[in-house]
Amino acid sequence: MGSILIEISRSGNKPHEYKNFSMTKIPKEILKNVFGFDSFKTLQGEIIDHAVAGGDALILMPTGGGKSLCYQIPALCREGVGVVVSPLIALMRDQVEALNQLGVRAEVLNSSLTQVQIRAVEQKLLKGLLDLVYVSPEKLLTEGFLNHLSQCKLSLFAIDEAHCVSQWGHDFRPEYLKLSVLKDRFANIPRLALTATADGPTRKDIIERLDLKEGRLFISGFDRPNIKYSIVSKDNSKHKLLKFIEDNHVEDSGIVYCLSRARVEATAKWLTEEGFKALHYHAGMDKFHRQTNQDKFLKEEGIIMVATIAFGMGIDKPDVRFVAHLDLPKSLESYYQETGRAGRDGLKSAAWLAYGLEDVAKISNFIESSNAKEGQKRIERQKLDALLGYCETTRCRRQVLLEYFDEKLLDPCGNCDTCIEPVKCFDATVATQKALSCVYKTEERFGASYVIDVLLGNNTERITNFGHHKISTFGVGKEYSKDQWRSIFRQLVAKRLLLVDIEGHGGYRLGENCKSIFRGEETVLLREEIFSKKTGRSKVKKSKKQKTHTTLSNKEDENLFQTLRTHRLELASEQKVPPFVIFHDTTLLEMVQTRPATITAFGQLSGVGKAKLERYADSFLAFINKSM
Ligand code: ADP
Ligand code: ZN
Numbered sequence: 001m002g003s004i005l006i007e008i009s010r011s012g013n014k015p016h017e018y019k020n021f022s023m024t025k026i027p028k029e030i031l032k033n034v035f036g037f038d039s040f041k042t043l044q045g046e047i048i049d050h051a052v053a054g055g056d057a058l059i060l061m062p063t064g065g066g067k068s069l070c071y072q073i074p075a076l077c078r079e080g081v082g083v084v085v086s087p088l089i090a091l092m093r094d095q096v097e098a099l100n101q102l103g104v105r106a107e108v109l110n111s112s113l114t115q116v117q118i119r120a121v122e123q124k125l126l127k128g129l130l131d132l133v134y135v136s137p138e139k140l141l142t143e144g145f146l147n148h149l150s151q152c153k154l155s156l157f158a159i160d161e162a163h164c165v166s167q168w169g170h171d172f173r174p175e176y177l178k179l180s181v182l183k184d185r186f187a188n189i190p191r192l193a194l195t196a197t198a199d200g201p202t203r204k205d206i207i208e209r210l211d212l213k214e215g216r217l218f219i220s221g222f223d224r225p226n227i228k229y230s231i232v233s234k235d236n237s238k239h240k241l242l243k244f245i246e247d248n249h250v251e252d253s254g255i256v257y258c259l260s261r262a263r264v265e266a267t268a269k270w271l272t273e274e275g276f277k278a279l280h281y282h283a284g285m286d287k288f289h290r291q292t293n294q295d296k297f298l299k300e301e302g303i304i305m306v307a308t309i310a311f312g313m314g315i316d317k318p319d320v321r322f323v324a325h326l327d328l329p330k331s332l333e334s335y336y337q338e339t340g341r342a343g344r345d346g347l348k349s350a351a352w353l354a355y356g357l358e359d360v361a362k363i364s365n366f367i368e369s370s371n372a373k374e375g376q377k378r379i380e381r382q383k384l385d386a387l388l389g390y391c392e393t394t395r396c397r398r399q400v401l402l403e404y405f406d407e408k409l410l411d412p413c414g415n416c417d418t419c420i421e422p423v424k425c426f427d428a429t430v431a432t433q434k435a436l437s438c439v440y441k442t443e444e445r446f447g448a449s450y451v452i453d454v455l456l457g458n459n460t461e462r463i464t465n466f467g468h469h470k471i472s473t474f475g476v477g478k479e480y481s482k483d484q485w486r487s488i489f490r491q492l493v494a495k496r497l498l499l500v501d502i503e504g505h506g507g508y509r510l511g512e513n514c515k516s517i518f519r520g521e522e523t524v525l526l527r528e529e530i531f532s533k534k535t536g537r538s539k540v541k542k543s544k545k546q547k548t549h550t551t552l553s554n555k556e557d558e559n560l561f562q563t564l565r566t567h568r569l570e571l572a573s574e575q576k577v578p579p580f581v582i583f584h585d586t587t588l589l590e591m592v593q594t595r596p597a598t599i600t601a602f603g604q605l606s607g608v609g610k611a612k613l614e615r616y617a618d619s620f621l622a623f624i625n626k627s628m
Contacts, residue, residue, distance in 0.1 A: 027045070027073050027077055030073050033610050034104065034611070035607075036609035036612065041066040042065075042220050042221070043218050046218070047059055048070060051190055056212050059194045060197075060217075061219075062196050062224055063196045063337075063341065063344055064340070067160075071194070072099070074156055074190075075132050075156055081128070082158060083133055083158070085135060085136075085159045086161065087171070087173055087176075092135075097578070097581045098581040099131075099132060101582065101615075105130050105131045105132075108121075109134070109135045137175040140179075154189045156191070157190070157192070158191075158192045158193075159179060159210065160194050162206050166209070183210075191210070191212065196340060201379075203217075223402055225415065227342055230350070230352055230353070231391055232353070234354045242274060245304075248350060252322060253304070253317065254321055254322040254342075255311070255312065256306045257307060257329070259327035267280075276304050277303045279297060279305055281293050281294060281307040282307060282310055283310040294315075297317070301579065309329075312338060318344040319344075319345055320344070321349050323339045323350075328355050328387070332390055332404050335390075336401065336405070339351035345586050347585060353391070357447075357490050361500055367380045386404055394425055396413050396416055396418055397417065397419075398413040425527055427523060429520070431477070432492060434455060435477075436510060436517060436518065438455050438476075438477075439451055439498060441468075441473050444507065444509045446507045447508065448489045450463075452485040454468050455473065456475065456477055456485070496511045497510075497524075556627070560592050563623055564592070564624075567623055568582050571619075583620075586606065586607065587607035587608065590607075591605060595627075598621075602617040602620070602621055
């Protein structure tokens with residue numbers, strides 16, 4: 001289906017009307033005419049050539065890397081309809097909406113449609129009137145639909161979020177396993193599997209289970225240079241979060257992740273009381289309520305979504321400016337995936353995490369008490385260790401994170417907390433000896449709070465009951481505060497000098513490598529926390545703070561940006577679509593910076609293809625001209 005049809009109707013409620021633009025089948029021209037971009041991002045060009053030639057592939061690219069074009073452009077170049085398998089309804093709807101805005105004939109087929117709607121889409125499919133169809137795996141795998149497909153001309157299959165096929169991954173979906181049927185039934189149709197989950201076992205699983213051994217593997221760098229990573233200790237975490245948002249993200253969209261549903265609700269309530277537009281989302285809410293909140297997050301500006309990890313996969317919102325974790329994520333993969341939802345549009349964004357020992361105990365318990373086999377538990381323990389190592393690192397966080405995904409970043413990034421404020425280390429050999437010895441003398445049964453009380457010589461009732469006020473390590477640690485000791489214990493856990501008890505009480509055991517420390521044969525260097533003297537709230541009230549876009553330098557630009565944003569929101573509400581499917585922030589910023597005065601100049605903007613030029617140039621130009 002080499003022809004692209006530009007939709008003329010300007011209202012989302014009117015039936016679609018199309019005007020046929022004769023199109024070439026040259027990827028580069030489709031990139032410009034349909035998507036409005038001048039050049040391919042890394043690997044896109046190569047992948048597209050491979051797919052256009054009919055090859056299979058596994059494509060690993062970070063979020064925001066530009067995976068969609070890797071199958072959308074080949075689907076437009078090759079004859080027939082491209083079938084995209086995607087696990088989440090919200091994602092499909094947004095992608096199709098965005099494609100329709102570009103004049104591409106795309107439709108969704110999943111359980112959210114009525115029977116009549118399904119039949120209408122199937123008719124279009126059979127008549128060859130679609131460039132792309134997005135289907136859920138359940139729908140795709142029905143015998144009826146597979147039969148339909150065998151009567152159609154197919155350009156390719158794209159399997160999005162392909163890590164769902166792997167049990168090692170965090171989003172395993174049993175129905176993905178059955179997608180191997182595509183190879184058997186449609187042997188000559190290229191299959192492209194795409195994911196942003198990078199680790200080795202998952203990769204191997206995808207290739208085996210989707211039978212992609214003969215295809216090519218494309219791996220692009222996993223770095224997300226526009227995301228600034230920072231980690232704080234968990235004491236006072238609510239205040240720290242508030243300060244982080246007030247200082248950096250007033251009026252921005254963001255996601256705050258919490259572990260439990262109760263904490264999600266309480267946090268959303270608290271942020272609302274603090275004057276933010278906060279909503280909540282977790283799997284315990286009814287479908288309608290969940291859907292409403294998700295829609296608001298997508299369609300309104302400046303909303304903070306407080307959620308469990310039930311929220312996020314398939315959220316394609318490009319302008320999420322921060323992702324904050326109030327609780328520790330499950331692994332570095334989860335952390336990378338969840339924080340990766342920030343800044344898809346490439347603009348400056350932040351990942352913030354509050355981390356404490358209680359989380360480590362919680363996750364350890366979770367692992368040990370699960371019904372998983374020992375092999376699986378071992379992998380999960382290793383994953384937890386890697387995560388702790390990351391939290392406690394004194395090196396550039398980005399380097400540590402990327403190394404985990406087998407990627408080397410030569411120089412420190414300059415855009416993470418440890419780069420911006422280098423961590424000072426101190427010789428903690430004696431402190432470590434005291435801590436380990438105190439764990440040993442209290443019989444390896446207690447967690448941080450108790451052992452620290454013993455070190456500080458606090459005569460609590462519990463300590464007296466156990467007789468631990470009489471042991472030699474009682475009160476030997478008074479040179480450090482409670483917070484400092486907590487930091488020391490966290491680091492000893494991260495170094496595996498202490499192990500969190502596997503019986504589930506969260507107490508410590510000594511690690512195997514403790515002996516040389518007791519003998520004084522090894523020096524232990526630990527990071528010196530920048531201990532906050534009770535983080536005070538910033539005095540400035542949110543409402544009085546002027547929000548300025550980081551990339552805009554003057555008031556006039558800022559005003560124009562806001563005007564264009566408001567206009568975009570009006571157009572979006574009229575059509576009942578999220579604002580970002582009209583134009584991304586990046587395109588609006590370019591309008592502000594280059595102030596195009598003519599249609600031709602407007603057409604040069606990144607993200608303005610022929611369809612959008614026709615639909616939107618006039619009204620946006622009017623606002624831009626007025627401002628000059
Ligand atoms: P992914 O699915 O890998 O997370 P997307 O396909 O959503 O990434 O693309 C991320 C962003 O990059 C989108 O805003 C998209 O419009 C933009 N983009 C993709 N390819 C290009 C390109 N060649 N030039 C400019 N922007 C691009
Ligand atoms: Zn760094």
